[in-house]
Amino acid sequence: MNTLEKLGWNEKLNEQTKLQEEQFIGRVIVQQRGQYKILSEAGEFAAKITGKFFHQIVRQEEYPAVGDWVVYTKGEQDSEASIHQVLPRKSKFSRKTVGGITEEQIVATNIDTIFIVTSLNDDLNLRRIERYILLAWESGANPVIILNKLDLCTDIEEKKRLVEEVAIGVPIIEISALKNQRIENLSTYVKDGQTVALVGSSGVGKSTLINQLIGRDVQDVGGIREDDSRGRHTTTHRELFVIPSGGIIIDTPGMREIQLTDSEDGLSSTFHDIEELAELCRYRDCTHENEPKCAVKNAIDEGTLSADRLQSYRKLQREIHYIARKENQRLQLLEKEKWKKITKSNRK
Structure with a gap:
C-alpha cells in the first residue's frame, strides 16, 4: 500500500492544503487526451476533471499533468474519481508546443531532479544537451547528465570531456542500463520522497533504466536503427512509477524537437x-x-x-x-x- 509520503508528499504540502468533506489527495501518474490516472493512499483511480474545473481553465498549462498533486472525490464506481483542483507546483519541466503556437506543453511537474539521458554512441549531440540543460534549470529542478550505454563506448573519457564543456557545474554519471553497470551511482537522487524525471531522445535507454530501477519490466524496450544510431519510439505517454526501494520516477517519450519556453x-x-x-x-x-x-x-x-x-x-x-x-x-x-x-x- 502506498502512503502519500511514499508518493512524495511532505509536511509543507500538508500545511498548505485544506480539504473539504469527502475530498482526498492523489498524484497524477498518467495523462492521456483528457483522461487521467491518479494514485493515492486508497489506490489507483481513472479520473476526469469536473465541469466546474474545466470552465475555470484559461490556458493549456492549467490542466493536470503527470506529477501533479490533485484534490479529488471518489466516483460512483470504486475505480473512478473526479479531479477538482491542481495544487501549486514546486517545479515543472515544459517546452513550447511544436509548431507556430507558443502554448506551453508541460512534460512533468513537482520534480526534484531531471535525468538528461543520452547514449554514448553516434547520437551524442552537445547542442541537444544544452537545450535540455536550459529547460531543466528553468523548470526549478536540478539537472543531472546520464551517459548511458557505457558498455558500447571505447572513448568514454573523451566523450565525457566534451559533455563537461557544455554541462558546466552539472553532475555527469556514466552507466550501462542494459548491463546494470553503475546504476547504484544514481542512489543519491533516487530515494524516498524524491521525484526524478527522465528526458532524452528515443533509444537512449530511458525505458531500460526504468526497468532496472523498478526491478521488473514495466516499460517496452526498443532497438536502435543501424543507419543513424537513433532509437525507435517505445514510450508513447508520460507515466509516473513508484520504486519499491524508495523514490518516484517519471518516464517521458523521446522528443524529436526541443522547443524552448521563455527561458x-x-x-x-x-x-x-x-x-x-x-x-x-x-x-x-x-x-x-x-x-x-x-x-x-x-x-x-x-x-x-x-x-x-x-x-x-x-x-x-x-x-x-x-x-x-x-x-x-x-x-x-x-x-x-x-x-x-x-x-x-x-x-x-
Whole structure:
C-alpha cells in the first residue's frame, strides 16, 4: 500500500492544503487526451476533471499533468474519481508546443531532479544537451547528465570531456542500463520522497533504466536503427512509477524537437561561462563580433571557449526573445477573451 509520503508528499504540502468533506489527495501518474490516472493512499483511480474545473481553465498549462498533486472525490464506481483542483507546483519541466503556437506543453511537474539521458554512441549531440540543460534549470529542478550505454563506448573519457564543456557545474554519471553497470551511482537522487524525471531522445535507454530501477519490466524496450544510431519510439505517454526501494520516477517519450519556453534565467544558468566572460568585455553592449578587447573572442582565440558554443548561445538567445514576443501577444489575446466572457456573463 502506498502512503502519500511514499508518493512524495511532505509536511509543507500538508500545511498548505485544506480539504473539504469527502475530498482526498492523489498524484497524477498518467495523462492521456483528457483522461487521467491518479494514485493515492486508497489506490489507483481513472479520473476526469469536473465541469466546474474545466470552465475555470484559461490556458493549456492549467490542466493536470503527470506529477501533479490533485484534490479529488471518489466516483460512483470504486475505480473512478473526479479531479477538482491542481495544487501549486514546486517545479515543472515544459517546452513550447511544436509548431507556430507558443502554448506551453508541460512534460512533468513537482520534480526534484531531471535525468538528461543520452547514449554514448553516434547520437551524442552537445547542442541537444544544452537545450535540455536550459529547460531543466528553468523548470526549478536540478539537472543531472546520464551517459548511458557505457558498455558500447571505447572513448568514454573523451566523450565525457566534451559533455563537461557544455554541462558546466552539472553532475555527469556514466552507466550501462542494459548491463546494470553503475546504476547504484544514481542512489543519491533516487530515494524516498524524491521525484526524478527522465528526458532524452528515443533509444537512449530511458525505458531500460526504468526497468532496472523498478526491478521488473514495466516499460517496452526498443532497438536502435543501424543507419543513424537513433532509437525507435517505445514510450508513447508520460507515466509516473513508484520504486519499491524508495523514490518516484517519471518516464517521458523521446522528443524529436526541443522547443524552448521563455527561458532567460535558464539561459544564464546554462551559459554562465559566456555571460561571465561578457562582463569582462570593454564595451557593455559588446556583440562579440569585431569589438576590440572582447573577452569572449579572446577566450575563443585561446581555445578556452569553442566557437560552436558561442554560436549555440546566440541561436538560443534569439529563439527565446522570439518566443517571449509571441507569448506576450498570446497573453494579451487571452486577457481579451477572459473579459469578453465576464462581460457576456454580467449581461445575462
